[in-house]
Amino acid sequence: MMHRLTRLAAATALIALPATAFAQTMDVAALRDAALKDDLAWEITEGLTTEIGPRLAGTEAEARARAWAVKKLAALGFSNVRSEPFDMKTWVRGAETLEVLAPFPQPLRLTALGNSGATPAAGLEAEIVYFPDLAALQAAPGGSLKGKIAFVSHAMTRTQDGSQYGAYGAVRRSGPASAAAKGAAAILIRSVGTDYHRNPHAGGTNFPKGVAPIPAAALSIPDSEQLERIVKRGQPVKVKLTLTPRQIGTTQSGNVIADVPGSDPDAGMVVVACHLDSWDLGTGAFDDATGCGIVAAAAKRIMDAGTPRRTIRILWAGAEEVGVFGGAAYFNAHKGEKHALAAESDFGADRIWRVDFKLPDGAAAVGDRVAAALAPLGIARGRSPAGGGADVSALIASGVAGIDLQQDGSRYFDLHHTPDDTLDKVDPEQLRQNVAAWTAMLAVVANAPEEIGSSK
Amino acid sequence: MMHRLTRLAAATALIALPATAFAQTMDVAALRDAALKDDLAWEITEGLTTEIGPRLAGTEAEARARAWAVKKLAALGFSNVRSEPFDMKTWVRGAETLEVLAPFPQPLRLTALGNSGATPAAGLEAEIVYFPDLAALQAAPGGSLKGKIAFVSHAMTRTQDGSQYGAYGAVRRSGPASAAAKGAAAILIRSVGTDYHRNPHAGGTNFPKGVAPIPAAALSIPDSEQLERIVKRGQPVKVKLTLTPRQIGTTQSGNVIADVPGSDPDAGMVVVACHLDSWDLGTGAFDDATGCGIVAAAAKRIMDAGTPRRTIRILWAGAEEVGVFGGAAYFNAHKGEKHALAAESDFGADRIWRVDFKLPDGAAAVGDRVAAALAPLGIARGRSPAGGGADVSALIASGVAGIDLQQDGSRYFDLHHTPDDTLDKVDPEQLRQNVAAWTAMLAVVANAPEEIGSSK
Numbered sequence: 001m002m003h004r005l006t007r008l009a010a011a012t013a014l015i016a017l018p019a020t021a022f023a024q025t026m027d028v029a030a031l032r033d034a035a036l037k038d039d040l041a042w043e044i045t046e047g048l049t050t051e052i053g054p055r056l057a058g059t060e061a062e063a064r065a066r067a068w069a070v071k072k073l074a075a076l077g078f079s080n081v082r083s084e085p086f087d088m089k090t091w092v093r094g095a096e097t098l099e100v101l102a103p104f105p106q107p108l109r110l111t112a113l114g115n116s117g118a119t120p121a122a123g124l125e126a127e128i129v130y131f132p133d134l135a136a137l138q139a140a141p142g143g144s145l146k147g148k149i150a151f152v153s154h155a156m157t158r159t160q161d162g163s164q165y166g167a168y169g170a171v172r173r174s175g176p177a178s179a180a181a182k183g184a185a186a187i188l189i190r191s192v193g194t195d196y197h198r199n200p201h202a203g204g205t206n207f208p209k210g211v212a213p214i215p216a217a218a219l220s221i222p223d224s225e226q227l228e229r230i231v232k233r234g235q236p237v238k239v240k241l242t243l244t245p246r247q248i249g250t251t252q253s254g255n256v257i258a259d260v261p262g263s264d265p266d267a268g269m270v271v272v273a274c275h276l277d278s279w280d281l282g283t284g285a286f287d288d289a290t291g292c293g294i295v296a297a298a299a300k301r302i303m304d305a306g307t308p309r310r311t312i313r314i315l316w317a318g319a320e321e322v323g324v325f326g327g328a329a330y331f332n333a334h335k336g337e338k339h340a341l342a343a344e345s346d347f348g349a350d351r352i353w354r355v356d357f358k359l360p361d362g363a364a365a366v367g368d369r370v371a372a373a374l375a376p377l378g379i380a381r382g383r384s385p386a387g388g389g390a391d392v393s394a395l396i397a398s399g400v401a402g403i404d405l406q407q408d409g410s411r412y413f414d415l416h417h418t419p420d421d422t423l424d425k426v427d428p429e430q431l432r433q434n435v436a437a438w439t440a441m442l443a444v445v446a447n448a449p450e451e452i453g454s455s456k
Numbered sequence: 457m458m459h460r461l462t463r464l465a466a467a468t469a470l471i472a473l474p475a476t477a478f479a480q481t482m483d484v485a486a487l488r489d490a491a492l493k494d495d496l497a498w499e500i501t502e503g504l505t506t507e508i509g510p511r512l513a514g515t516e517a518e519a520r521a522r523a524w525a526v527k528k529l530a531a532l533g534f535s536n537v538r539s540e541p542f543d544m545k546t547w548v549r550g551a552e553t554l555e556v557l558a559p560f561p562q563p564l565r566l567t568a569l570g571n572s573g574a575t576p577a578a579g580l581e582a583e584i585v586y587f588p589d590l591a592a593l594q595a596a597p598g599g600s601l602k603g604k605i606a607f608v609s610h611a612m613t614r615t616q617d618g619s620q621y622g623a624y625g626a627v628r629r630s631g632p633a634s635a636a637a638k639g640a641a642a643i644l645i646r647s648v649g650t651d652y653h654r655n656p657h658a659g660g661t662n663f664p665k666g667v668a669p670i671p672a673a674a675l676s677i678p679d680s681e682q683l684e685r686i687v688k689r690g691q692p693v694k695v696k697l698t699l700t701p702r703q704i705g706t707t708q709s710g711n712v713i714a715d716v717p718g719s720d721p722d723a724g725m726v727v728v729a730c731h732l733d734s735w736d737l738g739t740g741a742f743d744d745a746t747g748c749g750i751v752a753a754a755a756k757r758i759m760d761a762g763t764p765r766r767t768i769r770i771l772w773a774g775a776e777e778v779g780v781f782g783g784a785a786y787f788n789a790h791k792g793e794k795h796a797l798a799a800e801s802d803f804g805a806d807r808i809w810r811v812d813f814k815l816p817d818g819a820a821a822v823g824d825r826v827a828a829a830l831a832p833l834g835i836a837r838g839r840s841p842a843g844g845g846a847d848v849s850a851l852i853a854s855g856v857a858g859i860d861l862q863q864d865g866s867r868y869f870d871l872h873h874t875p876d877d878t879l880d881k882v883d884p885e886q887l888r889q890n891v892a893a894w895t896a897m898l899a900v901v902a903n904a905p906e907e908i909g910s911s912k
Contacts, residue, residue: 050685054561061561106509106517109875183524197653198738198875222878226739229506229879282654283562283682419565419654422678 026305026447028373032440035301041293041435042428044072045349047425048276049283055317056280058090058251065276069256069292070318076300078258078314085254086329088319091115093280094244098188100227101125103235103408105293108223110188112245113172113282114204114322117213119186123242124149124215126185130231134171138178145184149241150175153190153228162347162409163356168192169203176205176216182221186215186241190224195414198222202279202417204322208379215243253277253318255326257295260303262311262446268340268453269311270446271336271400272438273327273391275320275346290428290434291345291389292308292316292424298438308446310340317391320346321417327391331398340453341401341445344389345438347409349431352379354406355441358386363452364443370403373440382406401453403445405437463826482761482903484829488896491757497749497891498884499527502807504732504748505739505879513775514546514707521732525712525748525772528533532756534714534770541710542785544775548569549736550700552673553643556683557581559691564679566644567737568701569628570660570778573669575642579607579698580671586687590627594634601640605697606631609646609684612631613721617810618803618865624648625659625821632661633671642671642697646680651870654678656755660778671699709733709774711782714752716759718767718902724796724909725767726902727856728755728894729783730782730845731776731802736743740749742868746805746882746890747845748772754894764902766796773847776802777873783847787854796909799902800845801894803865805887808835811897814842814852822901826859829896833889857909859901861893 048068055065066083089265092159098108101401129148137152152175156168172192179187191201200220207213215371231237256276262269274291278284299312317326341359355374357367371381386402387393396402415421445452511521522539530537537618547570556565585604587593593608608631612624628648635643647657656676663669675683687693712732718725730747734740755768773782797815811830813823827837843849844860852858871877901908 046685050682051560051689053556053560053682064561102645104507104509105520196876196878196880197655199654199879222876222880225880226506226509226878233507420652420678422652422654422682424652424678424681431497 024388026443028440028443031305031443032373032436033245033300035298035436035439036217036432038297038432038435040297040300041290041431044293044296045285045289045426046423047072048289053283054280055276055284056092056279057322058088058253059092062253062277063316064335066254066256067319068189069276071396073256073296073314076296077224079261081258083254083256084333086254086325087179087250088253088325088365090248090251091248092248094118094246097242099240100230101238101240103237104230108219108227109198109200109220110217110223111200111202113176113216113218114202115206115213116216116243116245118244118246119215119242121244123240124185125240128237128239129229134175137175140182141184143185145179145182147185149239150179150184150187151227152187153224156192156194158410160192160408160410161406162412164222165413172203172205172218177207177211180207180211180214184214189218191221192284193221193413193416193418196332197420199418199420201249202281203208214227215241217243221267253325255318256329257315258314260299260312262309263307267312268338269446270340270442271313271315271342271392271395272343273315273317273389275391276316277319277321279321279417283420283423284421285423285426286348286415286421287296287417288346290349290431294345294349294438297435298442301439302442302446310446312442312446315391320391320423324390327394330391331394335398339395339400341403342392343403343405344392345405345434346389347407348412349426350408350411351430351433352377352405352437353408354380354382356382356384356386356404357408358402359452360401363401366448366450366452369444370441373444374437377437378443379437399453403441405441407434429440467649482547482899484896484899485759487761487899488505488829488892490752491892491895492888494753494891496753496756497746497887499746500749500752501741501882502879503528504745505741509739510736511732511734511740512548513597513733513778514544514709515548518709518733522710522712522774525732526813526815529712529714530751530771532752537696537714539710539712540785541708541787543706544709546704546707548702548704550574550702551698553698555696556686557694557696559689559693560686564675564683565654566673566675566679567656567657567658568699569632569672569674570658571669572672572699572701573894574700574702575671575698577700579696580641581694581696584687584693584695590631593631596638599639601635601638603641605695606635606640606643606766607683608643609680612648612650614650614866616864616866617862618868620819621869628659628661628674632670633663633667636663636667636670640670645674647674647677649677649869649874652677653876655874658737671697673699679729683761705740709781711774711786716755716764716768716769718765719763720765721764724794725769726796726898727769727771727798727851729771729773729798729800729845731847732772733775733777733780735777735873737873737875739879740877741876742804742871743873744802746887747801748892750801750805750890753869753891754898757895758898758902762845766902768898768902771847773843776847783850786847787850791854795851795856797859798844798848798851799859799861800848801861801890802845803863804868805882805890806864806867807886807889808861808893809864810836810838812838812840812842812860812862814858815908816857819857819906822904822906822908825900826897830893833893835893855909859897863895
């Protein structure tokens, strides 16, 4: 690690002209290009995934991640580094096994969905009812699944922009509630993902008030296709499902926040966010240690170059995966402060290929300057309105401006919420391109003379 | 399945001239090219992996695989289809977990090696001693590992011919015995593999007489690199290892055998082999359901084309993975019969790229004709002596001729002995190229007028 910091110091020294020279006029291109040699985002990603590992929201592991984060951000020289705790209801995983009992006995691999109910400890034996997609499940008559286990597939495929997650994620988000309402004893879904490894994809589901949670789990994609083949042989398929997750009541989560103070408090803050928690199966490298590394590395580059006009606030949010509790806590605690713009990195760390904006008309030129600064990195301007990542979406919905730096998501849903989301998946070169893009964006936005955003 | 068989029947009808026309003069090129449309190898692979799934040697699942195999081979019209049972000592997996306790608490993923000893049910807590490779472990002073857990890495990389398995497999085969001899409480190794998924690679190890088995397990490669990073932080690393495998005593395994009777009993048999058992984590698609599909599909094509000169014997061996018990049982039971040549498919089902021979001088022309028939499939002639797969190596060592049809092994050790060895990994087009190569080889060898092989 020391070698990396030494190299970083040498690299940043090249651009560390006196701070006064930079007020509102940082050399965006020089900052961007120097960031292509960044090692800090990798160092943060490697540190968080190695020294903490999985960090499920509300658990002791997430608390250790907060302590790690406060120490790290303070050591990097940021200001006002602190943890802002909040309470949450916490769900934790238990045993999870599935055995096909008939007609072809064999084990299959799966993982419980967040908020899943539990089977008896000795397991639940029942027959499978197969549905090719969520619509077919929803069309099943009420009560028709009584005592059965619904098994729902889907046809999610790989896309660069990850847009299929919206549509195909519904089987996870609302399939369990639908099956429960029809009397099912449990539900199994094909993992919402695009890989072919024996690693199921975790993720949250929810049961509305009045619908008692049923056991709900995702099969890995090879296992899901295996169960489909077994079902399609035409004989009744009986399985034994054991899932013993628990709601452990109220525990503490929290956001970690750090600032790069700006010279003009009236200009409004620029919030750069990621989330610190992860699902519990992997070490949350792509989701979202890299995001935390990217936004902190970019903010540090601006800080090291001088005092920006606007305060840059780093938000490493807690408890995103399980319901964006950290984003909500931040919004509730800080909505009274003036925010100019918010952006979040929460889609891995493959190369950024597109930038989208939501800017007030008076700040259109800011978008033009950001787009021009990003073009040399191979980033095109999109036409979608920026919405932010989950943790800043409330801010943006409230009127704060937003910029989305869109990563290539072609392999994101191979890894998303799986045991395979580990450090080895991160490509250091693409990670550096991310830091360069964020640095360029911040160099423009944090120093822009225009009024940006409309909150407060 | 019916559609596939219908298409297969149509395809084979095109080349099904009267059998007498084919004695010793089958149209090798026509048989080879028709086999490029084969669906039978896929059907066998799909059936065995779907209807049986994992089939660890000596278990009830392997017994079901034998019953499935006898039924399938009989339905395909082969002669003398039978199971030849034998007894074996059987090891079965139990619980397997690893928790880093300090300095960075987190779970890691691993799997017990075959013949591993067990920890107490409540687990074993001990400190890690890291070795970069097997040589470093072997150089450790006797007694220096007392009460510790050895952790051994290695530098296996991807090769087309799989040649690194010989050298780097040693850490699995002899590392545990070495650690045990030095007093280690247990041993962890980096999986012998080339992938980056959270799927550890199983595989057998052995403890010599007088060395009590210790708990021995393989970490997945991402987990192994994670543990290396943790160790290299420099603080003592304490873990809790739980492995509860058991030796369950003597159970039954068996070989499944089927013949295509030849017209000349004195010419000696041609044995085409695979193994029916698999490791227990995956469904044994690449290892070795495809091999069984390939050799049976090729033999059926010869059978459907007429009566070959030599009897073709299909050997679907039992208990290969755990010690080649099926190959030994076959050799002991059948070494008195005249065998001309033996070959085995046990290296996945990616394209065959090379053919190697071990033929008596008088049969050199057979090798030339086989090589010529394979060249249009993109298969080059190698210079290594054929040694057969494990199940026929005793036959070949005894003087029987051999041909090795070498598959591209570039991704074989991504999947080998892992949960990821499932049907979805099989490429139907490359599988068909395998069938075409085996069909061409059999069409030449089973009908060759030359004397081949020297046993009996």
